[in-house]
Amino acid sequence: MQKQLFPRDLSFRALLNRQKNAVPMRPAIRSGADARVLSYEQLNQAVLTQEALWRDSGKHCLGVLCNGTPECVLTIFGAVLAGLQVVLFDGNISEAELPELLQKTDVDCLWGAEELEEDMSPWLTGKAENGAGKLLFFTSGTTSFSKAVVLTEASLCASAWNGSALLPLSQEDTLLCVLPLNHVFGFVCGLLWGLACGACVALGRGPRYYAEDLKLFQPTAIPVVPLLLGFLLKQNALNEALRLVLIGAGDCPPALPAALQARGIRVSFGYGLTETSSGVALSLGADPYAMTVCPDDELTLAEDGEILIRCESCRMQGYYKDPDATEAILKDGVLHTGDLGHFDENGLLHVTGRKKEILVFPDGTKLYLPEYEAKLRTVLPDRDFAVIESKGAPALFLRGKESEREAVSAALEPVMRELPLARRLNAIYFDPAPLPRTATGKTQRWMLQKKVGNFT
Amino acid sequence: MTRQEIFDKVLEIVHDCVPETEEQELTESTVINTDTAIDSMGFTLIICRLEASFDVKIPDRQWQKLYTVGDVVSAIEKRLK
Known part of the structure; x- marks a missing residue:
């Protein structure tokens, strides 16, 4: 060309x-x-x-x-x-x-x-x-x-x-x-x-x-x-x-x-x-x-590796019309991406992961996990669960027993039917143990991902 | 064409498009992506093959409403009548 x-x-x-x-x-x-x-x-x-x-x-x-x-x-x-x-x-x-x-x-x-x-x-x-x-x-x-x-x-x-x-x-x-x-x-x-x-x-x-x-x-x-x-x-x-x-x-x-x-x-x-x-x-x-990096853009890394x-x-x-959400990501003209990366010896950017509670799937769609989980919570109230990624789609990790699968699937159906196929849960994993959380109560999704790796 | 015949043909096409499903027992109540290995692109391929095979057209907007294998069978059955 x-x-x-x-x-x-x-x-x-x-x-x-x-x-x-x-x-x-x-x-x-x-x-x-x-x-x-x-x-x-x-x-x-x-x-x-x-x-x-x-x-x-x-x-x-x-x-x-x-x-x-x-x-x-x-x-x-x-x-x-x-x-x-x-x-x-x-x-x-x-x-x-x-x-x-x-x-x-x-x-x-x-x-x-x-x-x-x-x-x-x-x-x-x-x-x-x-x-x-x-x-x-x-x-x-x-x-x-x-x-x-x-x-x-x-x-x-x-x-x-x-x-x-x-x-x-x-x-x-x-x-x-x-x-x-x-x-x-x-x-x-x-x-x-x-x-x-x-x-x-x-x-x-x-x-x-x-x-x-x-x-x-x-x-x-x-x-x-x-x-x-x-x-x-x-x-x-x-x-x-x-x-x-x-x-x-x-x-x-x-x-x-x-x-x-x-x-x-x-x-x-x-x-x-x-x-x-x-x-x-x-x-x-x-x-x-x-x-x-494109000519108009200036990319730097925060101390924790977040791409700015x-x-x-x-x-x-x-x-x-959402100034709070805007302020959370845009500070002093700098966009805090929530993505992690590093620059190699030639100054080229490598994206290595994500800091935010977002899943990005191979079809380019993103899923904001807190919002998605809030929607699931409407049909699974009082249950201990988290959404993780499995085989390129969202999956549910639920504290409970395998014998509950049918009931849980039935409860989820009305929510799933309203979602595009790519955003529907593609798997449900049951585990009787409580979900791992940090001292502040945040779900440790990486541990769940590891557990799922052991399940499959 | 009976519903059972449609179901059998749907299964044949699903297995052909996504060979990973061959080892699964698919029923009308099987949820397309929770219970199977079908991703959105595989689903697109299946629908295209089904439309060609049954000579029907399922409007794009309806695709998103197909949740179970039975929903797919119903969508075809409705358009064959």
């Missing part, structure tokens, strides 16, 4: 204008659903049309149920350009979870939810203020456990520039966007990265077509989460033209990048948070776990 230097865009309008002038006839967006291709000139024009529609709508905050179609992309860009606050939701979010999130984020109109709109109308009563240029992403997926992170078009463009500066695409590249746009990794690395470089962004058709989309679009670059990469490798779905795989959003077993490298495919790992508008460090060399990030251009504005 040809190395290029890109100007820094401060808004979606600037990005789209730049490419409209630079490469008007080059393909910007390809749609798998209807085989449409939009050139950069057509993309710009279509976004302006959307902008005019939303400007006249009288609405202030648009909730978008992301379905990965060109219309979805145009709607997001158009609404932001028109000055609406835009909240991005999982396209398949359950009817049960949506109302709370709509209210929490002041949404007053919905896109992509025609069949739900009537049911949701009682909750579309938000009065967002000063929302212009803001996009709200949920920390991981859209569930009641997630926090709404306030990013801006400027921070997202800065993040795309940051990534492009280290890992540029050329105008000849096709970037396959298979990750959902409501995840910041999908939005920045699946969409803006390609557009910032003047490449063609191919919009994947969703989970049914993960493997087929690589055949259809013949991408040269693709951002993935580890679980999806494992799936594509297992299906032998990687196409010959593929030259670069960007892996992010979750822990990745070494066998996966090794399998790519064996095929001559360049592998890059990205480290970042929703709160930093996606990646702040990328691996560029042969070791995919050794990452170079200062990134004025890419940092979130805060959690939406």
